[in-house]
Amino acid sequence: MATFDVDNVLQQAERSCVEHGARLTSKRKHILEVLLKAEAPRSAYEIAELYRQQTDENIPVMSVYRMLDFLMQNSLVHKLASNNKFIACAHIACSHSHQTPQFLICDKCQQVREIGVDKQLIHALEESIENNHFQLNSPQLELHGVCESCQKQH
Amino acid sequence: MATFDVDNVLQQAERSCVEHGARLTSKRKHILEVLLKAEAPRSAYEIAELYRQQTDENIPVMSVYRMLDFLMQNSLVHKLASNNKFIACAHIACSHSHQTPQFLICDKCQQVREIGVDKQLIHALEESIENNHFQLNSPQLELHGVCESCQKQH
DNA sequence: GGTTGAAATGATATGATATATCATTATTTA
DNA sequence: TAAATAATGATATATCATATCATTTCAACC
Ligand SMILES: [Zn+2]
Ligand SMILES: [Zn+2]
Ligand SMILES: [Zn+2]
Ligand SMILES: [Zn+2]
Numbered sequence: 001m002a003t004f005d006v007d008n009v010l011q012q013a014e015r016s017c018v019e020h021g022a023r024l025t026s027k028r029k030h031i032l033e034v035l036l037k038a039e040a041p042r043s044a045y046e047i048a049e050l051y052r053q054q055t056d057e058n059i060p061v062m063s064v065y066r067m068l069d070f071l072m073q074n075s076l077v078h079k080l081a082s083n084n085k086f087i088a089c090a091h092i093a094c095s096h097s098h099q100t101p102q103f104l105i106c107d108k109c110q111q112v113r114e115i116g117v118d119k120q121l122i123h124a125l126e127e128s129i130e131n132n133h134f135q136l137n138s139p140q141l142e143l144h145g146v147c148e149s150c151q152k153q154h
Numbered sequence: 155m156a157t158f159d160v161d162n163v164l165q166q167a168e169r170s171c172v173e174h175g176a177r178l179t180s181k182r183k184h185i186l187e188v189l190l191k192a193e194a195p196r197s198a199y200e201i202a203e204l205y206r207q208q209t210d211e212n213i214p215v216m217s218v219y220r221m222l223d224f225l226m227q228n229s230l231v232h233k234l235a236s237n238n239k240f241i242a243c244a245h246i247a248c249s250h251s252h253q254t255p256q257f258l259i260c261d262k263c264q265q266v267r268e269i270g271v272d273k274q275l276i277h278a279l280e281e282s283i284e285n286n287h288f289q290l291n292s293p294q295l296e297l298h299g300v301c302e303s304c305q306k307q308h
Numbered sequence: 309g310g311t312t313g314a315a316a317t318g319a320t321a322t323g324a325t326a327t328a329t330c331a332t333t334a335t336t337t338a
Numbered sequence: 339t340a341a342a343t344a345a346t347g348a349t350a351t352a353t354c355a356t357a358t359c360a361t362t363t364c365a366a367c368c
Contacts, residue, residue: 023364025316043354063317065355070316081296082235084325084354104288118282124275129297132269134258137299142235143283145291177335179345197325217346219326224345238325238354 004093006036012093013076022074030055031067032076032088040110041085044068080105080112082142090114100139106147117141158247160190166247167230176228184209185221186230186242194264195239198222234259234266236296244268254293260301271295 013032017024024032034050035042042050048064051057068086071077075098079086082105091098091114099116106112117125117139129136167186171178178186188204189196196204202218205211222240225231229252233240236259245252245268253270260266271279283290 023315025363027317045353060318060320061354062319062356066317081237102282104283104286106288107291113286113288115282115286118278118285121275121278121282124272124278125297128256128269128272128275129258129299131272132258132267133302133305134260134267134297135300135305136297137261139297141295143279143288143290143293145283145293146289148287151287151289177344179334181346199324214347214349215325216327216348220346 006033009036009088009093016076016092017074020074022070024074027059027063028067028070031064032071035077035086035088038088041080041083041087041112043085047086078103078114078140080142081140082144087112087114091116100141102141103143104147105142105144106150107144108146108150108153111147113147160187163190163242163247170230170246171228174228176224178228181213181217182221182224185218186225189231189240189242192242195234195237195241195266197239201240232257232268232294234296235294236298241266241268245270254295256295257297258301259296259298260304261298262300262304262307265301267301 010029010033013029014024030051031047034047034054037054038050044061044064047068048059048061051059051064068077068079072079072086076089076092077086078089078101080103087103089098089101100122102115102117102121104113104115125139126136164183164187167183168178184205185201188201188208191208192204198215198218201222202213202215205213205218222231222233226233226240230243230246231240232243232255234257241257243252243255254276256269256271256275258267258269279293280290
């Protein structure tokens with residue numbers, strides 16, 4: 001499914017955590033792995049279930065939420081507000097620092113594409129914000145629509 | 155609180171519904187009124203409670219959800235995905251047709267400003283979308299930050 | 309190596325948001 | 339008025355999220 005090497009991304013995540021003095025414990029890593037292997041965003045409860053399936057070990061949902069919080073704080077996971085689901089960051093293995101993310105969410109197949117926000121867009125956003133005397137706070141854009149492959153289906 | 159005349163907006167909502175052959179029943183109208191009078195977005199449960207207070211009449215939350223659905227279909231109410239709350243459209247009394255909305259949400263006082271998306275921004279968005287072969291689906295932008303008045307407070 | 313304090317995780321309860329389904333009432337249409 | 343349709347009520351339950359206290363793990367220190 002994934003167009004990237006899960007193990008490589010996990011190693012990169014580990015490196016990035018070490019750099020920041022954050023502890024990527026084995027359970028947290030497994031949670032991230034579940035999301036990396038998932039083909040679409042998952043809810044905390046779905047993640048708990050996938051965790052059980054993939055490790056034969058039970059995990060309380062409460063713990064999943066806490067681990068997701070950790071992963072989000074370290075920009076390894078994002079939460080999609082529009083459907084209350086979580087997704088692994090698509091740029092863990094990229095060298096550049098994490099930009100403000102933009103998610104293209106397919107309403108047919110639920111797949112999500114995370115792209116960096118286009119410069120022109122950032123500029124337009126800032127301008128629009130400025131006109132309203134509003135102080136922006138790390139935006140995250142979620143755009144719903146239909147992905148390329150779903151468009152092709154009849 | 156409101157910087158507009160609630161009754162006038164309600165009349166306009168009624169006109170707009172008549173035009174579209176939609177039935178703005180008295181209960182639906184009351185729900186809209188609750189939101190017009192609210193100083194911030196409200197959850198369906200909060201709306202049910204405000205409805206009770208303002209009309210001395212009980213209303214099942216299930217009904218509130220249905221009425222909110224109706225109001226959203228008619229662009230009289232929007233749902234903010236980032237906090238699962240509902241807000242009256244700020245442009246009910248405007249003559250022009252409803253644009254894709256952009257919400258500036260203050261994380262301090264919770265007040266929301268709905269503005270029409272700036273043209274440059276729409277253009278940048280479309281471009282970004284096009285580059286990704288994605289077919290956009292009536293977008294709605296939710297931007298979090300701090301409003302002007304909260305910025306002034308120390 | 310044992311002690312101790314902090315961080316992580318588990319266990320349990322509960323709150324908050326949302327939907328499914330069937331019954332009843334109101335409104336429109338013929 | 340009768341029949342069809344739309345709106346609302348009632349009830350149950352699913353889904354998402356947080357609060358709180360107990361236990362375990364781990365690093366730091368002596
Ligand atoms: Zn990311
Ligand atoms: Zn798709
Ligand atoms: Zn609006
Ligand atoms: Zn404010």
